[in-house]
Amino acid sequence: MDSKGGGDKQVQLSVRLDDETMAALHQEGELMGDCDIEQTVQRRLAEGLLMAIVMGAKELVWRPIHRDSGTLVVSVPAAVRDELDHCAETWGYDRDVVVATVLSNSICKPMAVVAREGRSYAVSPVMGASQIRREPGRGNIYPVQFFLPGYQLVFVRMLAGAFFDKAAIIEEALLALAKQVVRGDPVRGMPAAEDAQAFARRMVTLAGPRFTSAGEAAW
Incomplete structure (x- = not known):
């Protein structure tokens, strides 16, 4: 065309x-x-x-x-x-x-x-304690490095757009996974361990009301 x-x-x-x-x-x-x-x-x-x-x-x-x-x-x-x-x-x-x-x-x-x-490459610092920051209500924020398949990276980038950074979208995905664990749903076909379930409940609680819909209020 x-x-x-x-x-x-x-x-x-x-x-x-x-x-x-x-x-x-x-x-x-x-x-x-x-x-x-x-x-x-x-x-x-x-x-x-x-x-x-x-x-x-x-x-x-x-x-x-x-x-x-x-x-x-x-x-x-x-x-x-x-x-x-x-x-x-x-x-x-x-x-x-x-x-x-x-x-x-x-x-x-x-x-x-x-x-x-x-x-x-010349100015990128090595990840360390100097990059850790603390945010009220969220605790310590740590820098991470990981790899994603290309199509997933594109998806995250498109969701982020001009309004969010990629970290916010990944945080949203992790919270959705925590809610899945709280509901008792399996993760990749396996039930979550008790300590993971306890931590998932903590994540959902820390996320606050803006992440909790009316249908999830009974958790």
Whole structure:
């Protein structure tokens, strides 16, 4: 889906994204302070395509279009769309594959992104006691690191949006799990241990009324 045009005219371009690429682009967008993923994709296509052309087709890790890939429509300059078409014809791939490859290859990262990543790694402190903070009614707040599948990371990011940070969404999910335990429901097919049940009740109590619906008041 796109419209024809030349020069600086903006055209609509359909971009096919799998979960892994989508997750990586969301992380890149957060690093760069982008307002949405469209801005991240626009930067990649405008600058990353130039990197791909300079490096040459043989240096790229070609990205197939997965059957379950989602579609994102973004606005790009017509010149970028035309250059994508030219590269697709020259390299012998569909344009969707060229786009997916530019968006997923590390060598296609814009230099501003590479520089920001370098500064981020350089100043990131090692997790320790200095990062622990205390909040009234919630106790100590600890920094954590963990890994999520790409589709889950995208889901959390989409739920958070512009109103919440990812930690708030994960906290909501953990509270829902605690409520499940309080109801006596199994977790992954197994009953929760007594100490876990006791702690789940404490979590629900600490969460306060805003997390408790009328149907749950009898807990």
